[in-house]
Every structure is written in structure tokens, then in C-alpha cells.
Amino acid sequence: MAARPKGASAPTKPHATGKTKPGDTSERVGVVELEKRGVNVKDLVEKLIDAAGAEFTTYYYYTILRMYLAGHEDYKEICEDARLEDRAHFELITPRIYELGGSIPRDIRDFADRAGCPDAYLPNPPTAAAILTVLLEAERCAIRTWSEICDLTIGKDFRTYDMASRILQEETEHEAWFIELLSKERDNKIVPSGHFRRGTPGDAPYSKNRGFYNP
Ligand SMILES: [Fe+2]
Ligand SMILES: [Fe+2]
Secondary structure, X not given: OOOOOOOOOOOOOOOOOOOOOOOOOOOOXXXXXXXXXXXXXXXXXXXXXXXXXXXXXXXXXXXXXXXXXXXXXXXXXXXXXXXXXXXXXXXXXXXHHHHOOOOOOOOHHHHHHOOOOOOOOOOOOOOHHHHHHHHHHHHHHHHHHHHHHHHHXXXXXXXXXXXXXXXXXXXXXXXXXXXXXXXXXXXXXXOOOOOOOOOOOOOOOOOOOOOOOOO
């Protein structure tokens, strides 16, 4: 870089100030910049709370579903990965809600009620095929949810997009796993998902920034 000629005034720092007054804690530049780029932050926060609610309730319901996969150790293990990864999704996205000025509901009942996906209830009778169908449809709801968040944030809210896209990648894997298992269990059909086991249960390589299975 060429040296500044003697006597020349210092270049201005274009980002030193902006709309938010110095020291003002009532406004977040991290939000102002999103609004400048066309993000409706209020709406986004509401969608993130619904999405976080779905991750949290799914974590709960998958606990029951995993228990009732009794006798199918392979299904149990994969259900456990999906269960723990949903908890990782809740943990990843919840701080973002607060950064954007939002909050999860004070009452867990409100949180469960507004979850963006249906309750993943234990089917009756709790056959493996019926449980795998519930798991598959829960993953599909999650893919739709996180795809929408990606659409709303791509090229505008880089941080939420990064988180949502990591979650979406795991949800996409989860759908493929349950298609493989349900096809075999219900239809005796072979539909490979490309899956091999996580290193440890619920490894969450994308949402926890862990290594991928790539031997
Ligand atoms: Fe999830
Ligand atoms: Fe999932």
C-alpha cells in the first residue's frame, strides 16, 4: 500500500458510525443491518421461536419413540442420533433468537403449543413401521421449516442463514435415514440413504461443527 502523502488528511472510516448512536444499547447494529437488507426481523424471530419449539418438542417425543423401538437396536441407535441432533438444533438456534431481540416463551406450555411441527406422538399400536413413519414425517416438517428460514435469510442475514443451513443439512440426512429404514421395515425394499453410523450418538457434525464421517 502506498504511504499517505505528507499533510494529507486521514481517510474517513466509512463504518465508524451509522444510524445507531454511539453507546446506544436500545438498538442493535446486528439488527439494523438486517433490516437494511430487507429482512423482516420481527417475523423472522417469530418463525425462529416456532422452529426452536419444534426442535425441543421433537427431542422430547423422540425419547418416547426410541424407547418403543424395543428389540430393534439399529433403529434405536439412529433414532437416538436424530433425537440428540434435534436438541443440538434447539441449542444452536436459541441464542440467535435473543441476539435478534426476541425470547422463548416464559411458559414451556406456550412454547410446546406454538411449535411449528405436529407432535410426534407414539403411534398405537407402536409397531416399528408406524414409529418410523412418525419419525420420517417429523423430519420432513423440519426440512420445510429450515428451508423457509434459509430462503428468508440467504444473502441478507448471514448468521441466521449459516445456522439454519447447518440444521437443514442434518434434517436432510435424517429424512434419508428414515426413508431407508421404513422402506426396509414396511415394504422390504432396499433404498440406501448413504448413511453409516455417527462417531458417537448425536454427533451433529454440521450443527456442532464436528468432523464428518470421511475415513
Ligand atoms: Fe432438528
Ligand atoms: Fe431431524
